[in-house]
Amino acid sequence: MARTISVNGGEHPIPKDPRTSLLDYLRHDLGLTGTKKGCDHGQCGACTVIVNGIRINSCLSLAAMHDGDEIITIEGLGTPDKPSAMQKAFLEHDGFQCGYCTPGQICSATAMLDEIAANWPSDASESLDGEIALSGEEIRERMSGNLCRCGAYANIVAAIREVAEAGV
Structure with missing residues (x-):
């Protein structure tokens, strides 16, 4: 059974490397660069995303932990033509x-x-x-x-x- 993460409504496979942070997965694997890497220690909030309705620091979470979760990033909240x-x-x-x-x-x-x-x-x-x-x-x-x-x-x-x- 393929393990997936739903990001902004689209299904994506969980990365093969279990050490990949959710932040790095979003930015590097999915190209969603709106989520920023600030301190990489969970202290600044620049990497905040919404997981199953709860805000988290994506730099402190591994992508592999989010099998079946719904992730919303800034790109999923609105578009330049239709902002939230x-x-x-x-x-x-x-x-x-x-x-x-x-x-x-x-x-x-x-x-x-x-x-x-x-x-x-x-x-x-x-x-x-x-x-x-x-x-x-x-x-x-x-x-x-x-x-x-x-x-x-x-x-x-x-x-x-x-x-x-x-x-x-």
């Missing part, structure tokens, strides 16, 4: 400067809104039960694993808030 609501909001709010961290930021923000919709608490949540209030503090806490060396944080928070309030 989050991609549009990042553009409208200038939520980037150099753009290197932007794909990871957008993937993380997209999955983060699903976490909030499911009422998953964070360290900034006022309660462990009930609806999560979308505050700037809540957004910043949840996005703390995604670093921006250019300091576009205020604009990133504004973009996320716009998408959340629009309910898209």
Whole structure:
């Protein structure tokens, strides 16, 4: 039985080398260069992708671990002709400067809104039960694993808030 990974809706074979990170598989084997290699230690978030609805650092995960999983990268969220609501909001709010961290930021923000919709608490949540209030503090806490060396944080928070309030 062939082992496969679904990436942005397409089926791909798991690499033969079991040591291949998910990040390297996406970039080198599949040519999806939107996902960036920043620190390669899981500290910067530039490599963030969505696996089965959960955001992960792809540099810390082996591709072989994802047999049957659904992976979404920045390329799977939208296209230049039809960007996602989050991609549009990042553009409208200038939520980037150099753009290197932007794909990871957008993937993380997209999955983060699903976490909030499911009422998953964070360290900034006022309660462990009930609806999560979308505050700037809540957004910043949840996005703390995604670093921006250019300091576009205020604009990133504004973009996320716009998408959340629009309910898209």
